[in-house]
Amino acid sequence: MPENIQIALASDHAGFALKEKVREYLTRKGIAVRDLGTNSPASVDYPDYAEKVARQVAGGQAGCGILVCGTGLGMMLAANQVPGIRALPCNDTISAHFARAHNNGNVLTLGSRLLDEATMEKVVDTWLATPFEGGRHAARIKKIDAIGEPSHPEKNP
Ligand code: RB5
Numbered sequence: 001m002p003e004n005i006q007i008a009l010a011s012d013h014a015g016f017a018l019k020e021k022v023r024e025y026l027t028r029k030g031i032a033v034r035d036l037g038t039n040s041p042a043s044v045d046y047p048d049y050a051e052k053v054a055r056q057v058a059g060g061q062a063g064c065g066i067l068v069c070g071t072g073l074g075m076m077l078a079a080n081q082v083p084g085i086r087a088l089p090c091n092d093t094i095s096a097h098f099a100r101a102h103n104n105g106n107v108l109t110l111g112s113r114l115l116d117e118a119t120m121e122k123v124v125d126t127w128l129a130t131p132f133e134g135g136r137h138a139a140r141i142k143k144i145d146a147i148g149e150p151s152h153p154e155k156n157p
Contacts, residue, residue, distance in 0.1 A: 008062035010036040010049035011112075012075075015068030017041070018112040018120060022066055025121055031128075034062060050078030050087075057106050058084040065107040066124070072109035079107050083148065086141070091115045093126045100130035102137045 007026060011019030016038055026033045036052040038044045046069045053065035065087075067075035072089035079087035087107035090096040091114040099105040108127050110120060132138075146152055 006032045006034060006062045008034050008036060008053040008056040008065040009067075010053045010065075011038060011068035012046035012049055012070075013038060013041050013043050014046075014070035015075075015110065015112045018110060018115075018117070019068040021117050022068065022110070022120060022124065025124065046074045047078040050075045051082065054079040054082035054085045054087070054107060058082050064105075066110065067107060068110045068112055070111060070113045072111035072114070075109040076107075079109070086144075090123050090127065092119070093122050096123045096126040097130050100127055101133045102140075104132040104137065104141055 009019060009023055009026075023033050023035050034056070036056070037049060050067055053062070053067055056062040057065045065079070067079060067087065069075045072091060076087045076089050079085050085107055086103055086105045087109055088095070088099040088103055088105040089109045089111065090099050091111050096108070099108070105127075108124070110123065115123065147154070
């Protein structure tokens with residue numbers, strides 16, 4: 001978990017009920033949460049909420065983010081458009097462990113259709129408790145970042 005423990009949290013309508021549970025759970029654990037919506041089950045577009053969280057994480061106003069939609073997949077796609085974001089869908093604890101340990105994920109995405117409240121709590125706990133291992137994994141993250149650089153060899157054959 002990054003030093004800045006403030007977590008930016010958001011969902012779309014499909015993730016709203018589970019997002020409320022995530023906020024309650026983090027608050028019970030004494031973790032500061034910034035809830036960026038949505039605030040009802042009325043239909044909204046998940047990219048709008050993914051962007052809000054991703055910008056806060058990329059800008060350093062939050063140490064990491066949690067996004068909830070129906071599957072965690074749309075949120076992942078949208079959040080990863082923001083440079084510096086590594087959003088990963090984790091609907092089980094093994095994914096949550098490796099998303100942090102190997103991928104240095106900074107946004108956890110959850111699928112409300114894929115996990116129940118008890119599993120969400122275990123996934124969140126695993127995500128928060130698992131440090132990035134660095135080393136060879138840091139070198140691989142650098143390679144991922146380089147793919148987006150204008151100077152990347154594949155873009156300049
Ligand atoms: C909304 O119906 C649904 O498409 C959304 O929550 C998410 O699952 C998208 O990936």
